[in-house]
Amino acid sequence: MNGNDQDRDKNFLKEGLGAAWPICLGYMPIGMALGVLAQKAGLGAWDVALMSVLVFAGSAQFICVSMLVGGAASAPIIITTFVVNLRHVLLSSSLAKYLDSMNIKGLALFAYGVTDESFGVNYTRFFTGGWSPKKALVVNHASNACWIVCTVAGAYFGELIPAGAFGIDYALIAMFIGLLVFQIRGLIYTAAALIAGLCAAIMALFVDGNMNIIVGAMMGATACLAIRRTVFFKRLEKAREAKS
Amino acid sequence: MTNPDLLLLFAGMGLVTYLPRFIPLALFAKREVPAWFSEWLSYIPSALLAALLVPELILSKTGLEVSFDFWNPRLLVAVPTFLLAAKTKSLGGTVVAGMLLYWLALKIIEASLSG
Numbered sequence: 291m292n293g294n295d296q297d298r299d300k301n302f303l304k305e306g307l308g309a310a311w312p313i314c315l316g317y318m319p320i321g322m323a324l325g326v327l328a329q330k331a332g333l334g335a336w337d338v339a340l341m342s343v344l345v346f347a348g349s350a351q352f353i354c355v356s357m358l359v360g361g362a363a364s365a366p367i368i369i370t371t372f373v374v375n376l377r378h379v380l381l382s383s384s385l386a387k388y389l390d391s392m393n394i395k396g397l398a399l400f401a402y403g404v405t406d407e408s409f410g411v412n413y414t415r416f417f418t419g420g421w422s423p424k425k426a427l428v429v430n431h432a433s434n435a436c437w438i439v440c441t442v443a444g445a446y447f448g449e450l451i452p453a454g455a456f457g458i459d460y461a462l463i464a465m466f467i468g469l470l471v472f473q474i475r476g477l478i479y480t481a482a483a484l485i486a487g488l489c490a491a492i493m494a495l496f497v498d499g500n501m502n503i504i505v506g507a508m509m510g511a512t513a514c515l516a517i518r519r520t521v522f523f524k525r526l527e528k529a530r531e532a533k534s
Numbered sequence: 535m536t537n538p539d540l541l542l543l544f545a546g547m548g549l550v551t552y553l554p555r556f557i558p559l560a561l562f563a564k565r566e567v568p569a570w571f572s573e574w575l576s577y578i579p580s581a582l583l584a585a586l587l588v589p590e591l592i593l594s595k596t597g598l599e600v601s602f603d604f605w606n607p608r609l610l611v612a613v614p615t616f617l618l619a620a621k622t623k624s625l626g627g628t629v630v631a632g633m634l635l636y637w638l639a640l641k642i643i644e645a646s647l648s649g
Contacts (some may be wrong), residue, residue: 312629337540344548344555354547364543372550379554380582384575386562401556406577406586411625414578457637463608464615464632466587471619471628473580486581487588494589495600503585511580518573 297426306428309415313407313429314436314460316349321437322349322451325444331359334447338492342438346402350374370499375505381409385426388416392423396504403430410469418472449518477526478514486510608640 321342328338332356345351350371357367381404389397399422408430414423474480490506517523541631567575594603603609615632623627 300535309625314624315633316627332617337544340541341544341547344544344589345551346548347551350547350551351630364539364546367543368546368550371547372554376554377582377625378551379558379576382555382558383562384578386559387567387572387575389559389563392563394560397559401552401559403554404559404647405580406582409578410583414625426613440539446541457633457635457640459613460633460636461629463587463590463612464629464636465625466590467612467615467632468584468619468625468628470580470587472623472625473583479580480579482577482581485586487584490585491589491592491602494593495602503582506585507578507582510584511577513575514581515574 302422302424303428306425307432309411309425310408310429310432310436311435312465312468313411313433313463315458316407316465317433317437317440318348318461319347319504320462322444322448324348324355325441326448327352328355328441328520329439329445329448331355333358333445335442336416338445339442342441345371346434346437347371347378347405347472350436373501376501377406377507378404379405380504380507383408386414387427388412391425396423400427400430403427403434404428405433407465408433409416414469445450450509477530478518478523481517482510482514484510484514499524579614607636607643610641 325335325338328341328351329335335339341354343349345354353370353374354367357370382401385404389400392400408426412421412426412429416426469484474483484505486509488506489509490502493505495503591606591609592602592604593600594606611632615628616634618631619625619628
């Protein structure tokens with residue numbers, strides 16, 4: 291690590307936590323809800339803690355609980371988890387270029403906390419600059435710790451809290467809105483978002499599960515790769531450049 | 535104490551979740567990737583965030599039936615939340631404001647339904 295990096299990392303804990311708190315807020319209702327459902331499905335608080343520590347993937351954990359209630363065996367639950375979490379390949383692939391200063395141990399530690407939420411926050415920060423692998427690691431593990439606490443808290447006393455209090459159900463949606471807005475920095479990114487969003491929505495009408503997210507995102511990215519190479523788009527960009 | 539079956543299940547789930555997170559990092563962190571692939575990856579964040587978000591905003595579920603629904607509080611609140619995010623560039627502020635607006639919207643709907 292060079293001196294510049296050390297300088298940048300002086301307040302890594304504070305800055306990492308400062309970036310992670312919106313994620314924690316968003317995890318609260320979802321983690322608690324998971325805890326409540328898991329407890330109703332016959333899992334104890336320890337089981338919930340163990341699941342959150344070992345898996346740390348919100349949607350897969352919900353699916354696991356509902357499959358357990360339905361009496362599913364382990365193999366189908368594990369296969370479903372794999373499919374549901376395959377989208378993390380896209381997240382890790384996009385983040386990799388910012389983590390070239392990490393050794394394999396650091397990457398192994400980082401991989402544990404790659405989620406839609408931590409990815410969105412870290413990618414935005416890396417892109418705008420002033421971010422480091424160490425700060426990103428704090429974001430990953432702070433949100434993970436928060437997730438574990440919230441799911442266990444849900445198993446203990448989730449039912450005491452009224453549903454929908456203070457609009458907290460909207461926290462993650464609002465966070466994704468913010469993260470998406472920060473990503474849009476040109477026409478082509480708007481196109482990527484529109485194509486991906488519409489494909490994902492249309493596909494959700496016909497297909498269960500969350501494959502629509504992966505397929506939609508890949509369609510959006512692939513379409514933009516193609517659009518970028520059309521003559522029309524090159525002209526459009528040139529015209530915009532000339533204007534600004 | 536957790537029973538061994540559950541422990542095995544969670545360990546299996548953990549493994550198949552961890553590997554897709556780790557393998558791309560190990561592969562791509564230190565390696566040059568082809569230009570087209572890195573361009574493709576640069577579109578993934580906006581595409582993926584939109585793929586997560588848009589279905590939440592424009593679809594509603596009644597029972598098992600999923601259908602388009604362009605008149606729901608999630609989408610209505612998303613409009614000012616979008617504008618706030620673009621204006622303030624603050625993630626925390628956007629989250630808190632979005633929550634408050636949504637809470638308010640639900641209250642108004644509740645009041646208009648009972649009144």
